[in-house]
Amino acid sequence: MRSDLVLQIEPFRRFAVAEVRAGRVPLWNPLSYAGAPFLAANQPAVFSPFRLLDYLWPDPRVIAWGQLAQALTAGAGAYLFFRRALGLRFPAAAVGAWAWPLCGFLVLWSGYPSAATASWLPWVLLAVDRALALPGPRSGPLLALAVAATLVSGHAGVGAQVLMGAALYAGARWVAGRRRPQARRALATLVLGFALGAALSAVQSLPTLDYLRSSARVAARAAGGAETEAAGGAALVQTVLPYFHGSTQTGSLYLAPGNRAESAAAGYGGLILALVAAPLGFLERRRRGHQAFWAALALLGLAQVLGAGRALESLPATPLALLRNNRLVLWTAWAVTAAGATGLDALGAGWRGLSGRAAVLLAVAPAALGALSAYRAVVPAPALVAELSRAQEWLDSGRPLGPPYLDGQNLAAIRRWFSRRHLAGAAACLAAVAVVALARAPRQGPGLVWAAGALLIAEMTANARGVQAQSDPALYYPPVPALAALSAAGGRASGVLCLPSALNEVHGLRDVRGYDAVDPRPMVELLALFRDPRSPAPDYAAVQWFAPLDSPLADMLALRHLIHRGAPPEGVRPAVASPDYWVVERPTALGRAFVPRRAVAVEPGDVLDLLARPDFDPRAVAYAPALAPAPPGPVSGTARITAESPGRIELEATTDGPGLVVVSEQWDAGWRARLNGAPAPVLRVNHALQGVVVGGGRSVIALRYRPRSFLAGCGIAAAAAGSLMLWSLAFRRAKEEIAP
Secondary structure: OOHHHHHHHHHHHHHHHHHHHOOOOOOEEOOOOOOEEOHHHOOOOOOOOOHHHHHHOOOOOHHHHHHHHHHHHHHHHHHHHHHHHOOOOHHHHHHHHHHHHHOHHHHHOOOOHHHHHHOOHHHHHHHHHHHHHOOOOOOHHHHHHHHHHHHOOOOHHHHHHHHHHHHHHHHHHHHHOOOOOOHHHHHHHHHHHHHHHHHHOHHHHHHHHHHHOOEHHHHHHHOOOOOOOOOOHHHHHHHOOOOOOEOOOOOOOEOOOOOHHHOHHHHOOOHHHHHHHHHHHHHOHHHHHHHHHHHHHHHHHOHHHHOOHHHHHOOOOOOHHHOOHHHHHHHHHHHHHHHHHHHHHHHOOOOOOOOHHHHHHHHHHHHHHHHHHHHHHHOOOHHHHHHHHHHHHHHHHOOOOOOOOOOOOOHHHHHHHHHHHHHHHHHHHHHHHHHHHHOOOOOOOHHHHHHHHHHHHHHHHHHHOOOOOOOOHHHOOOOOHHHHHHHOOOOEEEEOOOOOOOHHHHOOOOOOOOOOOOOEHHHHHHHHOOEOOOOOOOOOOOOOOOOEOOOHHHHHOOEEEEEEEOOOOOOOOOOEEEOOEEEEEOOOOOOOEEOOOEEEEEOHHHHHHHHOOOOOOOOOEEEEEOOOOOOOOOOOEEEEEEEEEOOEEEEEEEEOOOEEEEEEEEOOOOEEEEEOOEEEOOEEEOOOEEEEEEOOEEEEEEEEEOOHHHHHHHHHHHHHHHHHHHHHHHHHHHHHHHOO
């Protein structure tokens, strides 16, 4: 599960840092998908407040400090929410604030922009609560800033889920207080705060929304596809015992469907909080409304994982069908934390203690789970026995092994791992029962809260330990001589069942493949025409492992070098070789700019069929949309790139008449062209590439990537910032007028 940190998150961080430190806004990435929007992909988190550390200190060692900053942000927001919104006393608020950064979602997604985005959840809820309690220019700007920070922190989907959870909280709180004199003003503050926050984030959000319109993944979700299989009711136990079904960590295996980061384990908020403290919160009548809301939110968060997600997605006018709703378990983790902190506050409120019957009822669930965990420590689950038996059969047959964990030397270690984890789960359940016993004491006080908190933090820390370890930064992307030789060779290079995208980026290699969670549909469709059927195509990364068949389409995309691992077969003379890597050159590959002999105007829907024909030759013909001013006659000529940087390409072309210069960079509406100093249209050619019509003779073409969505986002964000300043100024002026 750490592979994305290596394959995507760190290459993104490096590219963003390099561009910003070079004085450029990283709008375009020329190294993936034959060029693709970069900032718009959202996960690079170019404007995230946490990214500032990376811009100041690019070394990988800063990654750990960034995670610390996120944990402190999450914990501080939780503490303030518990104190000011829920009115909890210091001990319970402090324990809850310590617990929140250790919840399943923030631990399993640590290092990813998903966790950075989720860390703002308590701040958004706090701002919502302040807007309802003190509506106006004092609380509104705080809400706008919290919303904007959420939307620019690197994961649009999780950001939307954070804001939906906050909207549910706001709705419940407003309905409860709608008879108050300030109810209408509070509603106006909420609406304006959310709107200004969204406007502040427009510099990121508008390019992202624009890019998502071309997303193959979003289109598949909109058509009813589900990228993650529901696990059913059996997954519920993971919310309190996150290792019950195993792990994707080394030395274990995962027995549930999907992966652990997207399972109910991400909804883990601490066994003691979930099974003991949260129910205690219902004992105080004034807290029951909040506790009921948190319980409902926790169940909603589990809907997709448990198999009820379709009911949510079918609701009218909701974006749920376009999101990864298994990540709504973020709501569950937060709801457990908030409800549990409330229960801890009740525990320390000085009441007389639990009755015997209440204590027995409260101890049933942890005692039963503890007994089950202890039993599984001795008697392995049937699924584990079956998986290990399958592994042993593979070993006995002498055939090559299947999954990488099926190593004969560690089968026994895997069984021991499960036994230890089940024993640890039983110990956590025993600690929960101990907290119930302590709750029977006739005198309650802060000491009991601290004792329960110590047991809770010990439990959660043990479950978080080692989940997302950072390797020695000295090991980050060691140089590979064969790849270093390719970086200066020109053209594009692609791994053949190796070097998955975006690893090419850390070696400065241009690739036709890509991996950015969007998967632009034009490139995905174009590459599908000459995909080697042996190459995998998972839903979440359609072309990350793309391997090409020999094809004129590969020539058209300037795919000059194919990278292989291991030793070259007999009779193959690689163009470049070094230990474990060898490279084959494709001499038929075209340059990244060329002039076909003819340009034919066709309907957009016909282009893919024409490109798929076996007699297609990119040197002979290029297909442009029917309304494009494509020159009709044959032409001969040459084109070459004279200078470039990300988002900027300068070319020279020489033709013997009007013709079309094709640039094998992915087409996007944000590209602008100047031909011999005058504006010229950038045509969509051959389904996914760029083209510029030139006259005869020598032509100079300058291409710039300046998407309207980014420019409009800058204007909207500037206007929102000015509005917030005026709103805050109004508060200061009103305060001065009131002062004696």
